[in-house]
Amino acid sequence: QVQLVESGGGLVQPGGSLRLSCAASGSIDRILLITWYRQAPGKQREVVASSTNTGINYYEDSVKGRFTISRDNAKNTVFLEMNSLKPEDTGVYYCKGGSVWGQGTQVTVSS
Numbered sequence: 001q002v003q004l005v006e007s008g009g010g011l012v013q014p015g016g017s018l019r020l021s022c023a024a025s026g027s028i029d030r031i032l033l034i035t036w037y038r039q040a041p042g043k044q045r046e047v048v049a050s051s052t053n054t055g056i057n058y059y060e061d062s063v064k065g066r067f068t069i070s071r072d073n074a075k076n077t078v079f080l081e082m083n084s085l086k087p088e089d090t091g092v093y094y095c096k097g098g099s100v101w102g103q104g105t106q107v108t109v110s111s
Contacts, residue, residue, distance in 0.1 A: 002026040004095050009105030012085055016109070020080040022095030022102060029053055029073045031097040036069060036080045038107070040091040048093070049080060062088070085109045 008020040020036070028034065035050035049069040050058045057069050068081040078095060085107075092104040 002028075002031070002097060002100055004097055004100055004102035006093060006095055006102040006105040009093060009107045011108045011110065013111050014086060014109055016085050017081070017083045018085065018107060020082065020093055020095075020105060020107070022078040022080075022097075024076040024078075024097065026076065027073070028071060028076050028078065028097065034071070034078045034095060034097045036078075037094045037096060038089070038091040039094070039104075040088075043091075045094070051078060082107075 003025040005023045006020060008018060012018055033050055033052055036048045037045045038048050039045040048060050048063055049067055051069045051071055059067060066084045070079045087109045090107060090109050092106050094104045095102045
């Protein structure tokens, strides 16, 4: 079974950028749907963006125009480029491929 490992989180000021990575232990081109979720303190986990292996992407309304999800099949990695970050983007970001979850990476947006 493929394992997923997220990285790239950190502390960033409002308006800043981060690029998260979700590295898979095996091929991702057969994984139909890979999704980035986030969980803010005291809130439920929510979908941020997802990508199908046919090239269809979805974005939650609050991140449209600021976040970009992309796949690099050669590197077996899915990226989440996050720009114009806001304090409300703070949370633990997880990637999920099929039924497999990564361990999460913390993103904190604060001045």
